Amino acid sequence: MSEGVEAMSTIALVQEPEHAFTQPSKGRVAMFCVIIAESAIFTIFVVAYIYNIGKSLYGPTPRQVLEIPIFNSICLLSSSLTIWLSEHAIERGKVKSFGLWWGLTFVLGAIFLAGTGVEWHKLIYEDGLTISTNLFGTTFYSLVGLHASHVIIGLIALLTVLLFTVTGHVRQEHAERIQILALYWHFVDAVWIIVFTVVYILGR
Amino acid sequence: MADSTYPMPGSLAEAPRQRWSQAAILEWLHSWVTTVDHKKLGILYMLYSIFFLLVGGVEAILIRIQLMQPNLHFISPQVFNRLFTMHGTTMVFLVGMTYIFGFANYLIPLMIGARDMAFPRLNALSFWLTFFGGLLLYYSFIGGGGLYGQGNAPDVGWWAYAPLTSRAFTPGHSTDYWALSLIVTGFGTIGASVNVVATALCMRCKGMTLMRLPLFVWLNVVTSALALITITPLTAAQIMLLIDRYLGGHFFDTQAGGSAVVWAHFFWIFGHPEVYVLVLPAFAIANEVIPVFSRKAIFGYPAMAAASVAIAFVSLGVWAHHMFTIGMTSVGNAFFVLSTMLVGIPTGIKIFNWIATMWGGKIRFATPMLFCTGFLVQFLLAGLTGIMLSVAPWDWQLHNSYFVIAHFHYVLVGGIVFCIFAGIYYWYPKVTGRMLSETLGKWHFWLFVIGFHITFDLMHIPGLLGMPRSIYTYEANRGWGTLNMIISIGGLIQAVAVLVFAVNLVWSYFKGKEAGNDPWDAWTLEWAAASPPPAYNFATDPVVTSRRPLWDLKHPEDPDWKYE
Numbered sequence: 001m002s003e004g005v006e007a008m009s010t011i012a013l014v015q016e017p018e019h020a021f022t023q024p025s026k027g028r029v030a031m032f033c034v035i036i037a038e039s040a041i042f043t044i045f046v047v048a049y050i051y052n053i054g055k056s057l058y059g060p061t062p063r064q065v066l067e068i069p070i071f072n073s074i075c076l077l078s079s080s081l082t083i084w085l086s087e088h089a090i091e092r093g094k095v096k097s098f099g100l101w102w103g104l105t106f107v108l109g110a111i112f113l114a115g116t117g118v119e120w121h122k123l124i125y126e127d128g129l130t131i132s133t134n135l136f137g138t139t140f141y142s143l144v145g146l147h148a149s150h151v152i153i154g155l156i157a158l159l160t161v162l163l164f165t166v167t168g169h170v171r172q173e174h175a176e177r178i179q180i181l182a183l184y185w186h187f188v189d190a191v192w193i194i195v196f197t198v199v200y201i202l203g204r
Numbered sequence: 205m206a207d208s209t210y211p212m213p214g215s216l217a218e219a220p221r222q223r224w225s226q227a228a229i230l231e232w233l234h235s236w237v238t239t240v241d242h243k244k245l246g247i248l249y250m251l252y253s254i255f256f257l258l259v260g261g262v263e264a265i266l267i268r269i270q271l272m273q274p275n276l277h278f279i280s281p282q283v284f285n286r287l288f289t290m291h292g293t294t295m296v297f298l299v300g301m302t303y304i305f306g307f308a309n310y311l312i313p314l315m316i317g318a319r320d321m322a323f324p325r326l327n328a329l330s331f332w333l334t335f336f337g338g339l340l341l342y343y344s345f346i347g348g349g350g351l352y353g354q355g356n357a358p359d360v361g362w363w364a365y366a367p368l369t370s371r372a373f374t375p376g377h378s379t380d381y382w383a384l385s386l387i388v389t390g391f392g393t394i395g396a397s398v399n400v401v402a403t404a405l406c407m408r409c410k411g412m413t414l415m416r417l418p419l420f421v422w423l424n425v426v427t428s429a430l431a432l433i434t435i436t437p438l439t440a441a442q443i444m445l446l447i448d449r450y451l452g453g454h455f456f457d458t459q460a461g462g463s464a465v466v467w468a469h470f471f472w473i474f475g476h477p478e479v480y481v482l483v484l485p486a487f488a489i490a491n492e493v494i495p496v497f498s499r500k501a502i503f504g505y506p507a508m509a510a511a512s513v514a515i516a517f518v519s520l521g522v523w524a525h526h527m528f529t530i531g532m533t534s535v536g537n538a539f540f541v542l543s544t545m546l547v548g549i550p551t552g553i554k555i556f557n558w559i560a561t562m563w564g565g566k567i568r569f570a571t572p573m574l575f576c577t578g579f580l581v582q583f584l585l586a587g588l589t590g591i592m593l594s595v596a597p598w599d600w601q602l603h604n605s606y607f608v609i610a611h612f613h614y615v616l617v618g619g620i621v622f623c624i625f626a627g628i629y630y631w632y633p634k635v636t637g638r639m640l641s642e643t644l645g646k647w648h649f650w651l652f653v654i655g656f657h658i659t660f661d662l663m664h665i666p667g668l669l670g671m672p673r674s675i676y677t678y679e680a681n682r683g684w685g686t687l688n689m690i691i692s693i694g695g696l697i698q699a700v701a702v703l704v705f706a707v708n709l710v711w712s713y714f715k716g717k718e719a720g721n722d723p724w725d726a727w728t729l730e731w732a733a734a735s736p737p738p739a740y741n742f743a744t745d746p747v748v749t750s751r752r753p754l755w756d757l758k759h760p761e762d763p764d765w766k767y768e
Contacts, residue, residue: 026406044440132452
């Protein structure tokens with residue numbers, strides 16, 4: 001049936017589909033899939049954290065050593081707003097304003113990461129809490145660390161786009177790709193709300 | 205038709221044939237290693253899957269020889285533990301998870317009239333991650349002992365219950381290779397799943413609405429969506445295991461307040477939906493084969509799609525039926541009993557729809573249809589023993605016995621492997637341009653079905669008599685000897701059948717009958733392309749107006765779209 005291909009195109013092309021046929025953007029669908037998969041990983045770590053709250057047989061306990069990272073959290077959460085503003089800017093072709101908001105997002109994310117570093121330094125060197133000290137240490141460093149590793153990946157991606165912006169390679173037609181990347185950053189921020197609630201409010 | 209669109213004289217047929225020189229071989233190899241073509245990657249996935257099916261099969265045969273008679277010492281107890289661990293891990297992760305993407309990669313773009321998958325390079329990355337994950341697992345035979353001594357393979361069972369996996373009880377690196385390998389293949393699976401979902405939702409040709417999507421594609425989308433939330437909990441649990449083993453963590457360390465039961469929960473939160481990840485693509489194959497060989501459109505298309513989605517949802521809430529004997533509250537037991545029984549409803553709908561498709565059809569029992577018929581019967585029986593095991597008190601009695609082994613091999617072999625064979629016999633002509641030999645195919649089917657039933661029907665009985673799983677050997681006075689001997693003989697018959705299949709694959713590639721584009725008189729788009737399809741799949745983008753575009757083409761007087 002080698003004539004099948006031609007026959008099909010000739011016959012089928014005559015009959016146009018009766019209604020408009022649109023499909024979602026593959027980038028968006030893929031990013032949502034990644035976010036769903038990541039959510040499952042985080043769910044397991046969060047469940048492990050909640051299940052193990054108060055089960056440590058010896059100290060230090062969360063109440064003794066953890067301080068609520070309010071400034072850090074404000075930085076990270078507000079970076080969701082700045083990235084949203086940059087998305088808006090690039091959609092309208094305002095590359096300069098895009099670059100500014102995008103750069104600010106990167107700085108806010110970097111401050112958050114540095115804040116986590118300071119917190120961990122204090123926990124390790126002043127309070128003597130490492131990942132192997134007790135069950136709290138194990139669950140704390142793995143959950144917060146899992147989130148921090150996602151922040152790092154996000155920052156690398158943000159920096160890459162920032163470099164392209166500075167060198168003048170980002171234009172309005174890249175708006176969709178940038179929005180897809182921003183989806184990931186919004187996800188990382190949203191996860192922090194859960195991690196924050198579980199670790200610093202429920203678990204403390 | 206000229207070979208080239210450029211106005212040049214001559215054709216490829218007149219060009220001097222290239223010799224099989226070293227450079228040519230390197231070029232050929234290079235084309236496979238660097239390929240991002242969905243068809244080549246699909247073939248690579250399938251070859252990988254079939255290769256490990258043979259490896260896992262050899263492991264199974266060694267296990268069966270060891271269990272043939274009481275007090276046999278064919279292999280050592282240590283080797284026995286490694287073999288059942290590697291058999292399980294290989295079959296689930298290196299065979300089961302790869303055949304899915306073999307079929308999906310090759311067929312989905314063809315079925316939806318696309319040029320390739322949504323993300324061709326991600327596709328290649330996913331395959332090679334899976335590939336190296338498999339190598340990592342088998343490298344443990346050499347490197348598993350680490351610096352302590354000679355190599356060994358993981359021996360903690362494919363479920364790897366804590367605290368057996370802690371460093372105190374499992375020194376060396378074999379368990380680390382196991383965990384790392386599953387993390388790596390897991391990333392491969394996630395990449396491939398993202399790709400399948402994005403391809404099916406975003407790359408369809410004109411007119412291919414979701415309600416016209418071939419059920420094969422529908423089920424693979426459900427599978428991949430389910431894999432996204434199924435494989436990842438395992439990845440998370442493996443990361444915790446590595447933290448425990450390498451960084452001195454306490455997740456599963458009861459002496460520091462951790463919990464070994466939590467591992468069991470996490471493992472089965474992955475482990476049970478995983479069964480449906482493996483079986484839905486098998487259903488997908490049956491959904492294509494049964495209608496074509498019954499000469500009828502599939503019965504209850506929307507019900508089939510909906511039932512698949514329902515299975516995916518219900519499967520997320522049944523995991524603790526693997527843990528009835530660990531101990532739960534009666535509310536917990538009741539919940540997991542009922543949710544497990546609930547799975548019977550959507551799977552029942554599917555079985556009824558397949559039977560209704562066959563009902564009144566003009567059935568052609570070619571090899572693909574034979575395998576699908578076997579699948580229907582065996583999957584029904586497997587479902588029934590599943591319902592039996594879902595009853596908590598029954599499970600308390602038979603947990604960890606050969607009854608359970610018989611049940612899930614009925615699903616995995618009787619259901620899934622039968623469908624894989626059906627799919628290979630059905631699409632091999634499309635992939636290679638040649639038919640698989642029907643004579644050898646019939647030998648393969650009958651030997652396999654007889655071997656299967658000898659092995660797995662009888663395997664229920666030693667389970668009922670109290671024979672536990674994962675034991676090295678048993679006393680003669682238990683009365684399990686004769687049964688085990690017959691079960692092992694059945695295993696050997698299956699091995700012969702698989703050898704016949706392997707011979708068929710190779711022989712037919714060179715000597716098989718020319719297939720033509722559409723040897724089965726089928727209805728989905730892949731049969732409109734040449735066999736094997738050109739790199740670009742379709743010269744012009746197809747436009748479809750119904751679920752069976754090729755039927756419309758062949759029967760312009762009575763097209764399907766009139767009834768939609």
